[in-house]
Amino acid sequence: MHPKALLDHCAALLAQVLRFDHPADAVVSRYFRENRQLGQRERATLAETVYAVLRRKAYFELLARSGSGPKERRLAILGFAADRGLLSGALSQQEKDWLHSCDTVQESELLPVHRHNLPQWLATELEAQLGERFMAVAESFLEPAPLDIRVNSVRAKRAEVQKALAAEGLVAQPTSYSPWGLRLQGKPGLTRLDLYQQGSIEIQDEGSQLLALLLDARRGEMVVDFCAGAGGKTLAIGATMRNTGRLYAFDVSAHRLENLKPRLARSGLSNVHPAAIAHERDDRIKRLAGKIDRVLVDAPCSGLGTLRRNPDLKWRQDPAIVEEFAVKQTAILASAARLVKPGGRLVYATCSVLPMENEVIADAFGVANLGFRPLNASELLTQLKVSDAASLCSPASGAVEAGRYLRLWPDLHGTDGFFAAAWQKL
Numbered sequence: 001m002h003p004k005a006l007l008d009h010c011a012a013l014l015a016q017v018l019r020f021d022h023p024a025d026a027v028v029s030r031y032f033r034e035n036r037q038l039g040q041r042e043r044a045t046l047a048e049t050v051y052a053v054l055r056r057k058a059y060f061e062l063l064a065r066s067g068s069g070p071k072e073r074r075l076a077i078l079g080f081a082a083d084r085g086l087l088s089g090a091l092s093q094q095e096k097d098w099l100h101s102c103d104t105v106q107e108s109e110l111l112p113v114h115r116h117n118l119p120q121w122l123a124t125e126l127e128a129q130l131g132e133r134f135m136a137v138a139e140s141f142l143e144p145a146p147l148d149i150r151v152n153s154v155r156a157k158r159a160e161v162q163k164a165l166a167a168e169g170l171v172a173q174p175t176s177y178s179p180w181g182l183r184l185q186g187k188p189g190l191t192r193l194d195l196y197q198q199g200s201i202e203i204q205d206e207g208s209q210l211l212a213l214l215l216d217a218r219r220g221e222m223v224v225d226f227c228a229g230a231g232g233k234t235l236a237i238g239a240t241m242r243n244t245g246r247l248y249a250f251d252v253s254a255h256r257l258e259n260l261k262p263r264l265a266r267s268g269l270s271n272v273h274p275a276a277i278a279h280e281r282d283d284r285i286k287r288l289a290g291k292i293d294r295v296l297v298d299a300p301c302s303g304l305g306t307l308r309r310n311p312d313l314k315w316r317q318d319p320a321i322v323e324e325f326a327v328k329q330t331a332i333l334a335s336a337a338r339l340v341k342p343g344g345r346l347v348y349a350t351c352s353v354l355p356m357e358n359e360v361i362a363d364a365f366g367v368a369n370l371g372f373r374p375l376n377a378s379e380l381l382t383q384l385k386v387s388d389a390a391s392l393c394s395p396a397s398g399a400v401e402a403g404r405y406l407r408l409w410p411d412l413h414g415t416d417g418f419f420a421a422a423w424q425k426l
C-alpha cells in the first residue's frame with residue numbers, strides 16, 4: 001500500500017477511536033473487519049499509530065495546534081508507527097517542515113501535562129498518592145507493555161519452554177517474580193506455535209500471574225474465581241491445584257466465560273467449572289456459602305493499572321465511573337466473602353492503581369468483617385518463594401503494617417499496575 005493511503009487509513013481510524021464511544025481495541029478490530037484488504041504489516045502500523053496517539057494525546061495535541069490540515073491527520077503523522085522514510089513519502093513539503101519543527105521541541109520546555117499525558121483528575125489522584133514518584137510512574141505508563149507468558153505447569157516446565165522457544169528463534173527470560181513466567185524479547189506472534197496450541201503457554205502479564213499465586217490454591221480444594229472473565233487467572237489457579245479439586249469460574253458475563261472455553265480445552269484442565277451468574281447474590285452463590293477453601297475476587301475496575309496496554313482508558317474513565325466501580329466492588333467482595341469456609345482464604349484484587357478501588361475497599365471490608373483476619377501479602381509471597389517479595393508490597397501507612405497489600409507498578413516491577421489484599425476467615 002502506498003504510504004499516502006496508509007496515512008489516510010491511520011487518520012480515518014483515529015477519527016473513530018478518538019470519539020471514545022467504544023474501547024479502542026474494539027474500534028480497531030471493527031475497522032480491520034471492514035477493511036479486509038489491509039495486510040498484516042499495515043494492520044500493525046495502524047494499531048500502533050493509534051496507540052501511540054492515545055498514549056501521548058495531550059502532547060501531540062499541543063504540537064498539532066500548529067500545522068494545517070485535519071487534526072486527525074496531524075496526530076497520525078506525529079504518532080506514525082513506521083519508519084520516517086515511509087512517512088516522508090506520504091507528506092507534503094509543508095507537513096515535512098512542520099514535523100521537523102515538532103522534532104525540535106525540548107522536553108524540558110513542556111508543561112507537566114504534556115509530559116504525563118493524563119487527564120487532570122487522574123494526575124491529581126496519582127500525584128497525591130505518589131508524591132515525587134508521580135512523573136516516573138506516569139512516564140512508565142506511556143511505554144508499551146512487554147510480552148509475558150505463563151507456562152502451564154500441568155503441561156510443561158519453564159526451562160523446557162524457554163528452550164523450545166529458543167529453538168523457534170525466540171528469546172525469553174524467566175520473569176523476576178512469578179515462578180511460571182517468561183518475558184519475550186520483542187512482540188513475536190505466539191498463537192501459531194505448538195506450545196500455544198497445545199496449551200503449554202498462555203499470554204499473561206507477570207502481575208496477573210502473581211495475583212493467582214497469592215491465592216495459593218492447593219490440590220483437592222474447593223476454589224472460586226468469582227470474576228473469572230475469560231479465565232486468565234482461572235487457568236493459573238487450576239494449574240496450581242494440579243488439575244484436582246473443584247474450581248468454579250463465575251462471571252456475570254456469559255460471553256466472557258465463552259472465551260474461557262477454548263483456553264480451557266488447550267490447558268488440559270478438567271477441574272474447572274465455568275458458570276454464568278445473574279449477579280453477586282445469585283442462588284448458586286448462596287448454595288456454596290461457607291464451603292469454599294479459597295475465593296479470588298478479581299473485581300471489575302477502572303483498569304487504570306493497564307494503561308500501557310489500554311491507553312484509551314485514561315481518556316474514557318472519570319471520577320463518577322470510578323465511584324460506581326467502588327460501589328460494585330464493595331458489594332461483590334461482601335457476597336464473595338460469604339463463600340469462604342473457616343480457615344479459608346479470600347483475595348481481593350484489581351488492575352487499578354487508585355486507592356479508592358483498592359486500599360479503601362479492602363480497609364472498609366476489614367472494619368466491617370472482624371471474622372476475617374488480614375494476611376500480610378509480603379509474608380505470603382515470601383512463603384511462596386517469590387524473590388524480594390517485600391518490594392512488591394505497600395510500605396507501612398497509618399495503621400496498616402508494611403507488606404499488608406500487594407502493590408505492583410510498571411516503573412518498579414515491570415508489570416501492569418495491580419493491587420491485592422488477602423484475609424483468612426476465622
Ligand SMILES: C[S@@+](CC[C@H](N)C(=O)[O-])C[C@H]1O[C@@H](n2cnc3c(N)ncnc32)[C@H](O)[C@@H]1O
Nearest residue numbers: 227228229231232233251252253280298299300
Ligand atoms: C477484571 S475482570 C476479570 C478478569 C479475569 N479474572 C482474568 O484474569 O482474565 C472483572 C470481571 O468481573 C465481571 N463481573 C462484573 N460484575 C460482576 C459480578 N457482580 N459478579 C461476578 N462477576 C462480575 C466482569 O464481567 C469481568 O469479566
